[in-house]
Amino acid sequence: VSRFESIPMAPPDPILGVSEAFKADTNSAKLNLGVGAYRTEELQPYVLNVVKKAETLMLERGENKEYLPIEGLAAFNKVTAELLFGADNPVVQQGKVATIQGLSGTGSLRLAGAFIERYFPGAKVLLSSPSWGNHKNIFNDSRVPWSEYRYYDPKTVGLDFDGMISDIKDAPEGSFILLHGCAHNPTGIDPTPEQWEKIADVIQEKNHIPFFDVAYQGFASGSLDADASSVRLFTARGMELFVAQSYSKNLGLYAERIGALNVVSSSADAAARVKSQLKRLARPMYSNPPIHGARIVANVVGDPVLFNEWKEEMELMAGRIKNVRQKLFDSLSAKDKSGKDWSFILRQIGMFSFTGLNKAQSDNMTDKWHVYMTKDGRISLAGLSLAKCEYLADAIIDSFH
Ligand code: PLP
Numbered sequence: 001v002s003r004f005e006s007i008p009m010a011p012p013d014p015i016l017g018v019s020e021a022f023k024a025d026t027n028s029a030k031l032n033l034g035v036g037a038y039r040t041e042e043l044q045p046y047v048l049n050v051v052k053k054a055e056t057l058m059l060e061r062g063e064n065k066e067y068l069p070i071e072g073l074a075a076f077n078k079v080t081a082e083l084l085f086g087a088d089n090p091v092v093q094q095g096k097v098a099t100i101q102g103l104s105g106t107g108s109l110r111l112a113g114a115f116i117e118r119y120f121p122g123a124k125v126l127l128s129s130p131s132w133g134n135h136k137n138i139f140n141d142s143r144v145p146w147s148e149y150r151y152y153d154p155k156t157v158g159l160d161f162d163g164m165i166s167d168i169k170d171a172p173e174g175s176f177i178l179l180h181g182c183a184h185n186p187t188g189i190d191p192t193p194e195q196w197e198k199i200a201d202v203i204q205e206k207n208h209i210p211f212f213d214v215a216y217q218g219f220a221s222g223s224l225d226a227d228a229s230s231v232r233l234f235t236a237r238g239m240e241l242f243v244a245q246s247y248s249k250n251l252g253l254y255a256e257r258i259g260a261l262n263v264v265s266s267s268a269d270a271a272a273r274v275k276s277q278l279k280r281l282a283r284p285m286y287s288n289p290p291i292h293g294a295r296i297v298a299n300v301v302g303d304p305v306l307f308n309e310w311k312e313e314m315e316l317m318a319g320r321i322k323n324v325r326q327k328l329f330d331s332l333s334a335k336d337k338s339g340k341d342w343s344f345i346l347r348q349i350g351m352f353s354f355t356g357l358n359k360a361q362s363d364n365m366t367d368k369w370h371v372y373m374t375k376d377g378r379i380s381l382a383g384l385s386l387a388k389c390e391y392l393a394d395a396i397i398d399s400f401h
């Protein structure tokens with residue numbers, strides 16, 4: 001008898017488990033709208049041309065595979081902070097940002113969780129309701145208590161701004177407020193610039209610490225700068241804050257696990273101490289980060305020619321998703337005879353659409369129509385093609401009624 005007899009079977013992951021179920025389905029009509037990964041119009045994975053070019057350069061240079069320092073590749077850390085805050089941002093120029101290369105967005109969030117647990121014991125993290133499913137896992141495993149603030153209003157299929165403000169106001173002073181920098185996952189609903197100002201007001205009033213998760217820079221609007229404006233608005237107020245970054249989506253580097261944690265402090269001295277402690281936390285967890293993705297980012301973001309090509313490719317990707325969004329809306333509006341207003345699909349931004357389908361309806365999408373999606377009603381438009389919009393519209397209408 002095994003000594004692992006008492007270990008129960010873990011449930012499949014609500015997002016990655018969807019891909020496993022999709023693989024097992026033999027129906028040719030099947031569609032994977034679960035995971036947020038960009039696909040071409042032919043629904044194939046896409047490696048960006050700038051990534052291929054950077055990798056060719058790296059191969060030509062014959063670079064070695066020595067360990068990186070605990071904080072990661074210096075050239076990467078420099079360009080990633082500049083991409084986020086802007087190269088001319090005083091916090092960057094005055095050395096107030098502690099940047100450490102992370103194991104993509106997830107690993108960077110997890111490192112921040114470890115830091116909060118160690119240096120802010122008892123402090124709570126506030127998550128939007130709903131949020132990316134893994135946020136709860138990350139803070140649970142970090143032993144950081146969390147609760148939720150209102151965000152999505154099903155009645156308006158929009159932002160519950162008053163609820164959000166009032167919940168942030170009611171949180172214990174000095175809480176960490178987790179904010180999606182842009183392209184909120186799963187709802188696709190972002191605050192307006194005026195609303196961001198008010199969110200910053202109440203966070204400052206309550207002495208909270210903003211904690212941005214930026215996993216889609218460039219994917220909301222197609223512009224890297226515009227998508228960083230929420231983070232820049234808070235830094236311009238002189239606030240101390242955390243930002244976890246990911247290059248999974250905007251450079252298509254999913255499996256390279258490349259991202260960063262940035263902590264903005266009010267002095268360079270504090271930033272240096274924070275960085276030293278982040279390194280101390282990283283060392284026994286994973287020792288030092290992988291080099292390949294860091295070099296790709298350093299080469300693309302640090303080279304003016306490749307950087308401009310990247311922006312063009314990103315506009316192309318963002319543009320394809322916008323076209324699919326429009327086509328899905330058109331198909332639903334044309335086919336649906338119930339008079340339902342589908343315009344929320346056009347108002348949502350980024351990779352996803354939050355359809356409003358409940359769990360049973362989402363099950364119908366999968367069981368009857370072979371459309372794989374998360375059970376909260378989220379569909380990834382990045383995994384949809386123009387050719388499949390009509391089919392998806394039929395599935396959605398059938399599942400709603
Ligand atoms: N944060 C949000 C909101 C996300 O949607 C994702 C990916 O789906 C991530 C973080 C982290 O992804 P990764 O660990 O691949 O960078």
